[in-house]
Structures are given as C-alpha cells and as structure tokens.
Amino acid sequence: MKKQVFLFLFLLVFLFSCKKQQEYSETRFLMDTICEIKVVSDNEKFAKKVLDETFKEVERIDKVFGYSKDSEVEKINSFSGVKPVVVSSEVFSLIKKSIEISENTDGAFDITVGVLSDIWGFKKFSQEKNFVLPKKEEIKKALSLVGYKNIKLDEKKQSVFLTKRRMEIDLGGIAKGYSIMRTKEILEKNNFRNFLINFGGDIYVKGKNKDGKPWKVAVQHPRNKNEFLTILNLTDISIVTSGDYERYFVVDGERYHHIFDPKTGYPKNGIVSVTILHSDSTIADALSTGIFVLGEKKVRDVLKKYNFEYIIVKEENGVLKTFVSPGLKNFVKSE
Amino acid sequence: MEVRKNFVYKKTIFDYILIFFLLILASYSFQLLFYSFKNDNYVVEVYQDNKIVYRDFLSKDNLIHLRNAVVEVKNNKVRMKESSCPYKFCVNTGWIDKPYKQIVCVPNKIYVKISGKTTQGVDGVSY
Numbered sequence: 001m002k003k004q005v006f007l008f009l010f011l012l013v014f015l016f017s018c019k020k021q022q023e024y025s026e027t028r029f030l031m032d033t034i035c036e037i038k039v040v041s042d043n044e045k046f047a048k049k050v051l052d053e054t055f056k057e058v059e060r061i062d063k064v065f066g067y068s069k070d071s072e073v074e075k076i077n078s079f080s081g082v083k084p085v086v087v088s089s090e091v092f093s094l095i096k097k098s099i100e101i102s103e104n105t106d107g108a109f110d111i112t113v114g115v116l117s118d119i120w121g122f123k124k125f126s127q128e129k130n131f132v133l134p135k136k137e138e139i140k141k142a143l144s145l146v147g148y149k150n151i152k153l154d155e156k157k158q159s160v161f162l163t164k165r166r167m168e169i170d171l172g173g174i175a176k177g178y179s180i181m182r183t184k185e186i187l188e189k190n191n192f193r194n195f196l197i198n199f200g201g202d203i204y205v206k207g208k209n210k211d212g213k214p215w216k217v218a219v220q221h222p223r224n225k226n227e228f229l230t231i232l233n234l235t236d237i238s239i240v241t242s243g244d245y246e247r248y249f250v251v252d253g254e255r256y257h258h259i260f261d262p263k264t265g266y267p268k269n270g271i272v273s274v275t276i277l278h279s280d281s282t283i284a285d286a287l288s289t290g291i292f293v294l295g296e297k298k299v300r301d302v303l304k305k306y307n308f309e310y311i312i313v314k315e316e317n318g319v320l321k322t323f324v325s326p327g328l329k330n331f332v333k334s335e
Numbered sequence: 336m337e338v339r340k341n342f343v344y345k346k347t348i349f350d351y352i353l354i355f356f357l358l359i360l361a362s363y364s365f366q367l368l369f370y371s372f373k374n375d376n377y378v379v380e381v382y383q384d385n386k387i388v389y390r391d392f393l394s395k396d397n398l399i400h401l402r403n404a405v406v407e408v409k410n411n412k413v414r415m416k417e418s419s420c421p422y423k424f425c426v427n428t429g430w431i432d433k434p435y436k437q438i439v440c441v442p443n444k445i446y447v448k449i450s451g452k453t454t455q456g457v458d459g460v461s462y
Contacts, residue, residue, distance in 0.1 A: 027448060028385050029384075029439075029444055029446055033441075034437055034439055034448075038459075196459055198459045201460065201461050201462035202461070203459050203461050205458075209458055215458045215459070216456050216457050216458050216459075217457070217458060217459050217460070217461055218435065218457045218459070218460045218461070219460070219461050219462075220460055225429075228457075231457060239461045240461065241461045241462055243462065246462065249422075275461060
C-alpha cells in the first residue's frame with residue numbers, strides 16, 4: 001500500500017516539479033527608440049546573460065548604420081560624387097538589398113531620400129527646435145539628388161559610390177528590421193525558441209508566449225493612441241508598421257511627416273498607416289515604407305514579388321478607410 | 336477485536352524519498368503563490384541613459400526629478416510632467432496606465448514603462 005502511495009506522489013511531484021517558464025525582458029534606448037527583447041526561459045541567469053550579449057550587437061549595428069561621423073553610412077555620404085568607399089560586407093549587403101527592394105517597389109522605397117530627410121528636418125528630429133518648411137527650390141534641388149539608380153555597387157571591391165555630389169543615403173527605413181533579424185539569430189543560436197523582439201514598434205515573434213499561446217500583438221490605431229486597429233495572434237513572423245503619427249510636425253494646421261515620396265520630394269499624403277507581416281523583418285521594414293508611398297492601389301504589384309500580409313489605412317476627407325490582405329483574417333485574435 | 340501491541344514502525348528508504356518529494360511539492364506551491372501576488376500590481380520603471388533610476392508600484396503617487404525632466408506618478412497613471420527637450424513629444428504623450436504604452440524622451444535619453452500583466456493580454460504593440 002505504501003509503495004502505491006509513494007508511486008502516486010512521485011508521479012504527481014514529477015509532473016509539477018519542472019521549473020516554471022518565465023518571461024525575462026530587457027529594454028534599452030538604442031537607434032533613437034526603445035528596444036525591448038522578451039524571452040521565455042526557465043533559467044534567469046542565462047536569459048539575462050544572452051539579453052546583454054544581444055544588446056551589445058544592437059549597439060554595434062546602431063554605430064555602423066547610424067548618423068554618427070564614424071558610421072560607414074556617413075563615410076559613403078561624405079564621399080558622394082568624389083570616390084567609391086569600400087565598406088564591410090554587412091553594409092554592402094544591406095545596401096544591395098535596399099536597391100533590390102527599390103526595383104521591386106518601382107522606386108517607392110529608396111534609401112537616397114537622405115537629402116530630403118535633411119532639408120525637412122528629420123535627420124536630427126529629436127534635436128530640432130523649430131521646424132520650417134523647406135522652399136520649393138530647395139525641394140527641387142534636393143530631388144535632383146534622389147534616385148537609387150545613382151548608387152553604384154562594385155561587388156568585387158565591395159565598394160559603394162554615390163555618383164552625385166551631396167547625395168545622401170539613409171538606411172533608417174531598413175536598418176531596424178535588419179537589427180531585429182540579427183537579434184533573432186543570436187537568440188536562436190542560444191537555443192531560445194520563444195521570444196519577442198520589439199524595436200520601436202517593429203516586432204518579430206518566435207514560438208509562443210509564457211502561457212504557451214501565440215504572441216498577441218496589437219496594431220496601433222493611427223489617430224487614437226488609446227485604441228488598437230486590431231489584435232493579432234502571431235508566431236514566427238515579423239510585423240512592422242509605418243505611420244504618419246510618430247515623427248511629424250505641424251505648420252499652419254498641416255501635418256508633415258517623415259515618409260517621403262521619392263518622386264515629389266514631399267511627405268506622402270493620403271495614407272496614414274501601413275502594417276506589413278512577413279517572415280523577414282528587413283523586408284517588412286522596407287516594404288512598410290514602400291507600400292506607404294505606393295498606396296493601396298499598387299500594393300498588388302508588390303505582392304507578386306514578396307509574400308506578405310498587409311493593413312493599409314487611408315484618410316479621405318477626415319474619414320479613415322482600411323484595406324487588408326485576404327490572408328490577414330488567419331491572424332486575427334478570436335474574441 | 337484484535338489489538339496490536341508493541342507495534343514498532345521501521346522507516347524504509349521509501350519514507351525518506353516520500354518526504355523529499357513532498358518538500359519539493361510544497362516549495363513549488365509556495366513559488367506559485369509568490370509569483371501570483373508579484374504580478375498583480377503594475378510597476379513603473381523610469382530609465383535615463385539606459386540605467387534604471389526609479390522603480391515602484393504605479394499605485395504609489397510620486398514626483399521623480401531627473402536630469403532635465405520631471406516624471407509624475409498619480410492616481411495609478413504616469414506622465415512626463417516637464418522636460419527640457421525642444422519639441423516636448425514626451426510631455427504631449429500625456430498619462431499612460433497600461434504596460435504596452437511608453438513615454439520616450441530622446442534628447443534626454445529617458446523612457447518610462449509600466450511592467451505587469453496586460454489587460455487584453457497584449458504582448459506588444461506595432462506602431
């Protein structure tokens with residue numbers, strides 16, 4: 001009788017003695033935004049060690065692609081129209097990928113809008129005191145320097161050449177997505193199977209949350225900070241949103257935001273928010289900008305090149321209209 | 336009725352193993368209880384220069400004086416009350432009271448977040 005009792009208790013304790021999976025997170029201020037990583041683990045010490053290692057990598061990427069004088073991107077810009085600049089394979093690959101996405105979005109995504117960011121005051125957005133509208137002549141002059149076809153890549157020498165003097169590339173529309181993918185690689189290399197990476201609202205989720213369910217990710221309502229457009233159940237996918245409500249200024253009641261139409265030199269009007277779901281954050285990041293510029297009518301052209309889901313919100317006469325891809329309903333949280 | 340007299344109980348190895356497993360079970364139950372209490376309340380965390388400078392329950396009213404900014408916790412909400420930054424996006428964010436909302440001041444390298452179990456169970460917000 002004692003042996004049966006013992007066996008029963010042994011089984012009971014065995015079932016419950018496994019260490020409880022906890023969620024460990026760390027948040028840091030990098031790339032001019034809040035970067036958060038959540039991992040599900042039963043080992044707190046190991047989780048924190050890996051989170052620290054991961055953030056060191058994000059810091060490194062921030063320095064490589066950022067606006068500081070030491071960054072490779074600023075070096076390319078400073079020699080525009082002068083000579084090609086030999087860069088690391090990492091920078092070369094990302095610029096090459098950016099050009100490929102430019103070709104697939106008919107130029108709607110274009111990293112050479114750096115000069116537009118500059119004249120509109122978005123390059124050092126956080127330090128700007130007074131936003132002043134650039135003059136038409138300034139915009140026209142800057143537009144002559146915009147165009148991804150003026151980036152010359154030499155695969156053999158691994159060099160980048162901006163053919164026109166004072167051309168500027170800005171990798172802000174793709175670097176965050178890239179840093180998320182690098183973070184994902186490090187976490188996977190350390191055998192984490194369940195995590196959420198959130199860099200300034202660009203998110204990648206893997207596996208399940210600590211309750212064993214798909215990660216619940218809400219999409220911000222573009223006009224009401226206290227509301228969500230929708231809540232999605234996600235796993236093993238990236239979700240990136242570009243909106244006109246995060247970086248903007250208002251002059252005479254008119255909103256001017258940071259997503260430019262490379263063809264006009266002005267912030268793209270009409271679309272207020274684009275959300276893209278794709279397995280690769282680098283592509284999702286770039287596409288969210290590209291589709292924002294293209295709009296809902298041309299999104300199908302891009303769907304032929306990339307497999308993604310989308311939510312597009314457009315504003316017409318003060319009324320918001322939402323366009324979603326057919327496959328998105330598979331991710332919507334059931335009430 | 337037979338009465339057993341002079342009954343001597345001898346402990347066996349199974350008794351010790353049984354006690355050991357019962358102790359593990361008790362310890363697990365305690366942890367479960369501890370974590371369920373721990374996650375009940377929202378906690379405000381304020382960071383400057385990537386270092387945590389304040390951490391306390393959202394239910395505790397407070398004024399936190401930072402370098403070039405003041406954070407206010409009141410009535411289960413938190414906001415950036417004052418900031419030296421030029422465009423005051425952080426101040427204009429207003430009060431926040433949910434774990435998925437944040438206040439960021441880029442020039443002063445400050446961010447304010449709320450930790451705790453979310454309503455609607457949202458793990459993150461794409462914006």
